[in-house]
Amino acid sequence: MASSNDPVGVTRCAWSLGVNDAYLRYHDTEWGVPVRDDGRHFEFLILESAQAGLSWRTILNKRDGYRRAFAGFDADRVARFNRRSVERLVVDPGIVRNRRKIEAAIGNARHYLAIQEEFGSFTDYVWRFVGGEPIVNRWRVQSEVPATSAESDLLSRDLKARGFKFVGPTIVYAHMQATGLVNDHLTDCFRHAECAHEPEDRST
Numbered sequence: 001m002a003s004s005n006d007p008v009g010v011t012r013c014a015w016s017l018g019v020n021d022a023y024l025r026y027h028d029t030e031w032g033v034p035v036r037d038d039g040r041h042f043e044f045l046i047l048e049s050a051q052a053g054l055s056w057r058t059i060l061n062k063r064d065g066y067r068r069a070f071a072g073f074d075a076d077r078v079a080r081f082n083r084r085s086v087e088r089l090v091v092d093p094g095i096v097r098n099r100r101k102i103e104a105a106i107g108n109a110r111h112y113l114a115i116q117e118e119f120g121s122f123t124d125y126v127w128r129f130v131g132g133e134p135i136v137n138r139w140r141v142q143s144e145v146p147a148t149s150a151e152s153d154l155l156s157r158d159l160k161a162r163g164f165k166f167v168g169p170t171i172v173y174a175h176m177q178a179t180g181l182v183n184d185h186l187t188d189c190f191r192h193a194e195c196a197h198e199p200e201d202r203s204t
Contacts, residue, residue: 010190014142019057026060032195034180036202038122041179042112043073044104049166056174058096065094067180070105075116076124078109104165111163121169129155136183136196147185148173164192 016027030031035041059066069092071077089095089102110157112122119125130150139145152173161168176182180200185192 012191013186013189022060023057028191031096032180032183032185032191033075034095034195034200036123036200038116039073040201041073041122042075043067043124044107044175044178045108045167046070046078048171048178049108050098050101051174052101052166052168052171053074054096055103062095065092069095075109075112078106079113080185081106081109085191101166108164108167111159115162126155126179129158130176130181134180134183134196138187139184140187142186144172145186149176150183151181152176 007143014029016024016031021203035044047063050062050066067073069089086099086102086106090097090099095102096143115122115125133147135151137145148169152169156167156169156172159172173182177184180195183192183195185195
């Protein structure tokens with residue numbers, strides 16, 4: 001359940017508590033904020049796909065390493081990575097040194113660019129799966145929050161059909177939560193209402 005045993009005295013989702021300051025900041029400032037910026041979506045595509053089989057804490061702690069290793073999350077540059085790039089990355093301690101995930105990230109960058117070409121932006125493509133507006137859930141306890149949804153199943157299938165890897169329904173639902181396509185903050189978490197009213201992330 002949510003808890004209020006923090007210095008500020010506000011209630012947060014239980015999963016954000018007791019890890020580290022970076023984890024708490026992520027919950028308080030990013031998770032659930034609607035993202036309409038392609039660059040941010042690409043960043044989370046790389047990070048969420050890297051998470052498969054691991055904890056989000058592990059990936060969040062390596063976020064700066066991923067930003068450095070993957071050209072500042074510049075999809076055009078990542079799409080041009082080659083075999084030499086892969087060999088460099090599999091020995092990079094700043095990221096998860098999994099060859100399949102590294103190769104998938106490069107391939108996903110190319111498919112991501114194809115979506116941009118087809119739809120004008122990845123943002124326009126991905127928001128179609130929730131009707132253009134965030135799905136605002138009203139969960140009261142953490143056990144109610146699902147790992148997948150009908151929307152994540154559809155998006156996962158479409159991404160896979162386009163050649164993306166490491167985009168199963170659970171990973172895709174995590175992406176939807178992170179980028180605010182879905183608001184899964186618990187109703188008593190102070191971020192539930194804030195994410196519904198604060199400006200959307202349209203950073204470039």
